[in-house]
Amino acid sequence: MLLLKTLLRDPNALTASSKVFSKNVTFDKKCMNLAINISNRTKSNNVRHYSMSPLLRSAKKPCSILKQAKATNLTKSLFFQSRKFSSFRPLFNESAASASKSTVTPDMVNSVKTSNSVAYWLIGTSGLVFGIVVLGGLTRLTESGLSITEWKPVTGSLPPIGQKEWEEEFIKYQSSPEFQQLNSHINLDEFKFIFFMEWIHRLWGRAIGVVFIAPAIYFAVTKRSSPHVNKRLLGLTSLLGLQGFLGWWMVKSGLDQEQLDARKSKPTVSQYRLTTHLGAAFFLYMGMLWTGLDILKENKWMKNPDQAAKLFQKLDNPALGPMRKIALTLLAFCFVTAMSGGMVAGLDAGMIYNTWPKMGNTWFPSGRELMDPNFARREDKKDMWWRNLLENPTTVQLVHRTFATAAFFGVFAVHMYALKKKLALPRNAQMSVHALMGIVTLQVTLGIFTILLVVPTPLASTHQAGSLTLVTAAVVFANQVRRPRGNVRTLINSGFAQQLLKKTANSGSKIMTEASKLASK
Numbered sequence: 001m002l003l004l005k006t007l008l009r010d011p012n013a014l015t016a017s018s019k020v021f022s023k024n025v026t027f028d029k030k031c032m033n034l035a036i037n038i039s040n041r042t043k044s045n046n047v048r049h050y051s052m053s054p055l056l057r058s059a060k061k062p063c064s065i066l067k068q069a070k071a072t073n074l075t076k077s078l079f080f081q082s083r084k085f086s087s088f089r090p091l092f093n094e095s096a097a098s099a100s101k102s103t104v105t106p107d108m109v110n111s112v113k114t115s116n117s118v119a120y121w122l123i124g125t126s127g128l129v130f131g132i133v134v135l136g137g138l139t140r141l142t143e144s145g146l147s148i149t150e151w152k153p154v155t156g157s158l159p160p161i162g163q164k165e166w167e168e169e170f171i172k173y174q175s176s177p178e179f180q181q182l183n184s185h186i187n188l189d190e191f192k193f194i195f196f197m198e199w200i201h202r203l204w205g206r207a208i209g210v211v212f213i214a215p216a217i218y219f220a221v222t223k224r225s226s227p228h229v230n231k232r233l234l235g236l237t238s239l240l241g242l243q244g245f246l247g248w249w250m251v252k253s254g255l256d257q258e259q260l261d262a263r264k265s266k267p268t269v270s271q272y273r274l275t276t277h278l279g280a281a282f283f284l285y286m287g288m289l290w291t292g293l294d295i296l297k298e299n300k301w302m303k304n305p306d307q308a309a310k311l312f313q314k315l316d317n318p319a320l321g322p323m324r325k326i327a328l329t330l331l332a333f334c335f336v337t338a339m340s341g342g343m344v345a346g347l348d349a350g351m352i353y354n355t356w357p358k359m360g361n362t363w364f365p366s367g368r369e370l371m372d373p374n375f376a377r378r379e380d381k382k383d384m385w386w387r388n389l390l391e392n393p394t395t396v397q398l399v400h401r402t403f404a405t406a407a408f409f410g411v412f413a414v415h416m417y418a419l420k421k422k423l424a425l426p427r428n429a430q431m432s433v434h435a436l437m438g439i440v441t442l443q444v445t446l447g448i449f450t451i452l453l454v455v456p457t458p459l460a461s462t463h464q465a466g467s468l469t470l471v472t473a474a475v476v477f478a479n480q481v482r483r484p485r486g487n488v489r490t491l492i493n494s495g496f497a498q499q500l501l502k503k504t505a506n507s508g509s510k511i512m513t514e515a516s517k518l519a520s521k
């Protein structure tokens with residue numbers, strides 16, 4: 001029994017086991033057949049944990065080796081020791097390889113069958129989202145967002161044509177709170193400028209909808225995108241539709257006098273709704289970019305499985321585990337910092353305390369100014385602390401300064417940590433960390449000068465673009481240190497990708513051979 005157990009655990013143990021039993025046991029042909037039958041059963045069933053008893057009971061005739069083994073105390077003691085074994089490895093390495101290959105299913109193969117053209121389309125569309133975020137910032141800086149007082153998703157695609165239509169549109173704007181309280185001095189030509197700023201912003205959004213939805217349907221129908229990617233495309237399409245609604249929901253907050261009175265605000269959009277609109281745009285951008293990077297990365301791995309296997313070893317290094325968590329944390333922190341900037345823009349908080357690094361003559365404003373009871377709406381003043389954090393321009397600017405400073409030192413710490421773990425990080429991730437450090441330094445510099453120069457439009461717009469650029473670098477870095485998906489890892493480790501690559505190469509060589517024959521004729 002011990003001999004059979006040992007053989008099943010290690011095929012090289014035959015010699016050692018035969019020496020132990022040679023004095024007491026005759027190794028006849030029936031026992032050899034039993035060992036072969038057991039090994040064949042393990043191969044066919046891919047057994048990992050198996051008890052020997054059922055196999056021995058199923059044998060019709062016990063072999064002579066078992067009869068002779070019972071006659072000796074040595075064999076009996078060895079038999080009871082063998083009961084301690086509860087599992088064994090497959091007898092041959094080939095059986096393990098066949099088992100790993102059998103794990104490859106059609107669903108796994110289909111989950112990575114996405115064309116690179118889908119990735120390029122997603123990354124290109126994310127560029128359009130980047131552009132509309134910058135344009136939206138310009139619309140806010142030029143105070144053009146409330147110039148169009150109606151939401152017409154289809155008919156609003158065309159601007160007014162002719163003097164009569166322009167005058168009708170101007171009359172609608174004259175009935176808005178913004179014109180009556182802030183812009184009563186502007187004429188029709190000045191109105192045309194702010195109208196076109198908002199109209200281009202809305203038209204750009206409609207263009208993104210067409211550029212995204214139509215190709216998404218085409219790629220899904222022609223199966224150029226995998227089911228895994230199609231789920232993401234469906235989610236991004238839903239977010240894109242929601243973004244259009246959020247845009248009008250934001251504008252509506254600046255056109256409704258009742259809402260303005262409740263906020264005790266001048267005619268401007270709600271900072272909460274503006275930041276929600278901005279956050280949805282950031283999520284849409286990050287989703288498109290991340291999915292596109294995933295597709296390109298996985299297709300590259302499938303084309304170069306040997307290099308991918310080496311990269312997997314690096315990504316599986318335990319020393320890289322903390323870096324993955326740090327990368328995601330850093331991405332979240334950059335996003336939150338950008339959203340705090342949206343709150344600053346919504347409250348025009350950049351127009352006050354135009355000094356650096358102090359806020360006025362002191363490092364921090366007075367506690368009375370930071371927690372002003374006038375911002376509370378409840379009689380018991382219990383909402384005073386959070387309303388000041390989100391509605392008091394002084395406190396909101398301090399919050400943004402704090403987040404920005406923390407983000408800078410956070411990136412700096414990650415940069416130093418990456419230099420320490422240089423050998424563990426993939427080379428592309430090292431380059432991303434260096435780029436991240438450069439971008440955050442430039443972004444902080446832009447923010448300081450934006451405050452010092454009292455928010456000039458070109459500089460403030462560049463600062464907003466810098467925030468999305470910083471988030472882009474954080475997305476790329478987090479994507480590069482992320483472990484591969486289980487399906488991709490299985491296809492690479494099972495040898496499926498290598499076989500597919502060989503088939504492609506062989507088919508290509510056959511085509512070239514046939515082409516050369518035809519050319520010779």
